[in-house]
Amino acid sequence: MKSGLEDVVAAETVLSDVDGTNGRLIMRGVSLDDLAHSSFEDVAALLLDGFVAMPHDVQTALGAARQAVFATIASAGDLTALAPVDALRALLARLGDSDDAETALRLLAAPGVFTPAILRQRQGLAPIAPDASLSQAADALRVLHGEVPSAEQEAALNRYLVTVADHGLNASTFAARVVASTQAGLASSVLAALSALKGPLHGGAPGPVLDMLDAAGTPAGADGWVRQALDGGDRLMGFGHRVYRVRDPRADALKSAVAMLTKAGAIDPARLALAEAVETAALTQLRARKPDRVLETNVEFYTALLLEALGFPREAFTCVFAMGRVTGWIAHAREQAATGRLIRPMSVYVGPKVKDAA
Numbered sequence: 593m594k595s596g597l598e599d600v601v602a603a604e605t606v607l608s609d610v611d612g613t614n615g616r617l618i619m620r621g622v623s624l625d626d627l628a629h630s631s632f633e634d635v636a637a638l639l640l641d642g643f644v645a646m647p648h649d650v651q652t653a654l655g656a657a658r659q660a661v662f663a664t665i666a667s668a669g670d671l672t673a674l675a676p677v678d679a680l681r682a683l684l685a686r687l688g689d690s691d692d693a694e695t696a697l698r699l700l701a702a703p704g705v706f707t708p709a710i711l712r713q714r715q716g717l718a719p720i721a722p723d724a725s726l727s728q729a730a731d732a733l734r735v736l737h738g739e740v741p742s743a744e745q746e747a748a749l750n751r752y753l754v755t756v757a758d759h760g761l762n763a764s765t766f767a768a769r770v771v772a773s774t775q776a777g778l779a780s781s782v783l784a785a786l787s788a789l790k791g792p793l794h795g796g797a798p799g800p801v802l803d804m805l806d807a808a809g810t811p812a813g814a815d816g817w818v819r820q821a822l823d824g825g826d827r828l829m830g831f832g833h834r835v836y837r838v839r840d841p842r843a844d845a846l847k848s849a850v851a852m853l854t855k856a857g858a859i860d861p862a863r864l865a866l867a868e869a870v871e872t873a874a875l876t877q878l879r880a881r882k883p884d885r886v887l888e889t890n891v892e893f894y895t896a897l898l899l900e901a902l903g904f905p906r907e908a909f910t911c912v913f914a915m916g917r918v919t920g921w922i923a924h925a926r927e928q929a930a931t932g933r934l935i936r937p938m939s940v941y942v943g944p945k946v947k948d949a950a
């Protein structure tokens with residue numbers, strides 16, 4: 593029995609390849625280095641090709657899907673008692689569970705519409721209707737803040753969405769495939785995936801990364817804080833990965849977007865310096881304490897700085913992750929439905945034996 597299914601191959605996929613030894617991520621034959629400069633719409637078309645009947649003009653179709661999704665918000669009522677990710681689950685569950693292309697597009701569009709609306713409702717503000725002519729990244733920021741973002745802000749969110757669009761058989765994608773294998777609908781797969789994503793060992797880490805920066809306080813305080821956290825048995829959020837045995841290539845894709853935002857004045861250089869000091873202290877301590885295990889910076893570390901700079905509150909970071917990763921979930925669910933069988937592994941019974949009748 594392999595606890596955590598480590599190294600167990602559970603699916604064949606044409607969607608993405610996570611090369612943990614060489615630190616490379618490939619989506620449908622294109623490396624992240626090249627994809628990072630593409631639009632979210634182009635990457636969605638690439639990943640969904642052959643699995644969802646995609647329209648020729650993806651940006652316009654996605655814009656129309658955003659408007660259709662927005663129309664469902666008014667009847668949803670007050671969701672402020674729920675954490676943002678739970679409110680997102682509630683709103684997604686109302687979209688219907690069909691398997692058609694229209695539902696797929698709506699699910700793809702939905703986190704970018706619902707997340708800003710959820711955040712605005714928590715501030716007592718009305719939701720803003722989508723502008724179908726904008727890109728997914730620009731419109732998500734516009735309906736959050738009420739103004740069209742700068743070119744740098746749009747590019748940074750686009751970079752993030754593309755970078756996290758798919759990533760092999762991670763926990764949430766596996767959850768999506770398990771549900772798809774039962775022939776439940778597409779929304780059910782997406783909901784299962786989102787529920788897996790919210791945990792701090794998966795997509796819930798970047799919020800706590802900012803808590804960690806707050807706790808460290810200053811670059812000079814980084815080393816002491818990291819030592820204390822590790823002495824207390826804590827895991828450092830934003831470090832380590834099940835598959836990568838080198839630095840997560842997504843961390844570099846996002847670090848360059850963070851550098852661009854810093855140059856544009858959207859990130860205080862002091863904030864970046866604090867993050868770099870915490871990263872250096874964490875890597876130094878992790879190498880010293882776990883010499884047999886490579887624990888490098890993962891995608892979540894620079895995600896935290898990037899999403900903070902774009903004005904997303906930390907409690908909503910998992911929802912923003914879902915804006916990008918929903919692409920992979922839909923593609924994997926459709927691939928599983930098209931090519932896979934019911935996923936039904938075995939367990940080993942280690943409970944008490946049946947007592948023989950006297």
Ligand code: ACO
Nearest residue numbers: 792793794795797827828829830831832833834885890892
């Ligand atoms: N900080 C401190 N110690 C760590 C960390 C960390 N971030 N990551 C792993 N370790 C330690 C473990 O405690 C363990 O030590 P032990 O052998 O003495 O018990 C050893 O390294 C191996 O860890 P595993 O649990 O086997 O690693 P696993 O592959 O199961 O976990 C995971 C990977 C969950 C990402 C882990 O590294 C972690 O908890 N990281 C922090 C949370 C995080 O950043 N999550 C986001 C991941 S990226 C994503 O999902 C999008």
